[in-house]
Amino acid sequence: MAAVDLSTHPGHLARRLQQAHHLLWNAMVSEEITSPQFAVLNALVAEPGLDQRGVGERVRLDRSTVADVVGRLTGRGLLDKVRDPQDGRRALLRPTAEGKRIHRRLTVRTARMNEVFLAPLTDAERAVFLGLIQRVADAAERLRDPEAETVTP
Amino acid sequence: MAAVDLSTHPGHLARRLQQAHHLLWNAMVSEEITSPQFAVLNALVAEPGLDQRGVGERVRLDRSTVADVVGRLTGRGLLDKVRDPQDGRRALLRPTAEGKRIHRRLTVRTARMNEVFLAPLTDAERAVFLGLIQRVADAAERLRDPEAETVTP
């Protein structure tokens, strides 16, 4: 044998966690809008007029993936995408009225879903859980980008 | 506004965690073999002769994904795939000599990588971290499959 116990491997657990979350999302939030799509929409509700690079920074997605996700959202009429007249390189993004409506609706549902997802943990454990994941993720992200700010205003 | 703080959303954090892990894996373990591929190889080192369904259960991947991953591994000569003569539906899988060799090598590297990945946490925090993720993932997986056993012999 010499095989390893994957339950001590954070990477494997992270994948399982994300997968389980994905399933619950489909069941409790929406089959139309995915969690990354919601994250992008959310970033633009918070800061309308961001460009794709800015969105990527906020939600931690790379440029290609942002382009894909934004493409799907604009295709469904949830985002407006306009070339910046001041700087022809960038595309300015903002949620449409429909986008805002959907965002509002999903916000309620995601709260309910997170409740179910974290149900096995006590309130104290939830705080620890979220804090630990964030620390590990932040640290690992900083290995790449030693200059990244810890955006927590 | 009315926007949400994603750092309280476990799904978003799980994605970031997995992403960060993926980057570190490429840097410290291998660019040839991915983490899911290693998980599959590991399951077959532990239990040679499993079929695809069995592998999927062990590593928590669905049948299509197992087929993809197994396809890549057999394509590289790390796995042998033989039709079961007793039951023509299933394909019996086992690591080749090369597969075992690679597995042994990567096992060492993954240990080093996990060390770096978890470096921001104390030993006590690591145990808590892994335990909490596992509990949440287990519970969420059971929402789907109420019959699933908690395989921890």
Added chain:
DNA sequence: GGCTATTGTTCAGTGCACCGACGAATTGCG
């Protein structure tokens, strides 16, 4: 003003991950 470097977006390619549908083989029941 003109060249170079930087910055934002896009495109092609690869891999993970799911679902639903389909075909092939086996099992079980009458």
Added chain:
DNA sequence: CGCAATTCGTCGGTGCACTGAACAATAGCC
């Protein structure tokens, strides 16, 4: 034994996610 139901694998389609390369527009320097 023979047909139905189950089980395993495959296929097609969708979406996330990255890398590296190409392209366009701007900004900076001489």
